Amino acid sequence: MTIEKKITVKKGSLTVDYSITYDGDAELDLIFSPEFCLAFSYKTDADEQVIESAHHWKRTDDGFGFAFELKGSLPVAYWAFPLETVSLSENGFERTYQGTVVLPRIPLRLVPHQ
Incomplete structure (x- = not known):
């Protein structure tokens, strides 16, 4: 399997395109995320x-x-969760927000040699 990622930057937007080539011998169902x-x-x-x-x-x-x-061309599931660190201070353990992780969950059926 080969996955290629192409990033295009334009004023005010960023486009990410993925290309997946599958060289297996059987169909493969997976979640691309x-x-x-x-x-x-x-x-x-x-x-x-x-x-x-x-x-x-x-x-x-x-x-x-x-x-x-x-956004994508088809409706998919999205998982979003905070990226947090834990540190020990005088007040005990503290959670600090660092950012957000978003996972679009895209179901795929890969056909051999396609």
């Missing part, structure tokens, strides 16, 4: 959710003054 790690200035409810089927996942950041939208 590329990981997007995003640095927002604060945590919101959108950072911790499971969406069963949607065309996009969107998050705004008023602190940085922008909106981020991850």
Whole structure:
């Protein structure tokens, strides 16, 4: 299996295209789930959710003054969760928000030599 990733940057947008070539001998069902790690200035409810089927996942950041939208051509599941670190301080253990991880979960059926 070969996976190619092409990133195109234009003013105000970023496009990521994936190409998957499968050289196996049998059909293969899988979930393709590329990981997007995003640095927002604060945590919101959108950072911790499971969406069963949607065309996009969107998050705004008023602190940085922008909106981020991850969208595809077909509805898929999206998992979003906070990226946090744990440290020990005088007050005990503290969780610190570092960013948000978003996983679009794309079901695929790969056919041999395609």
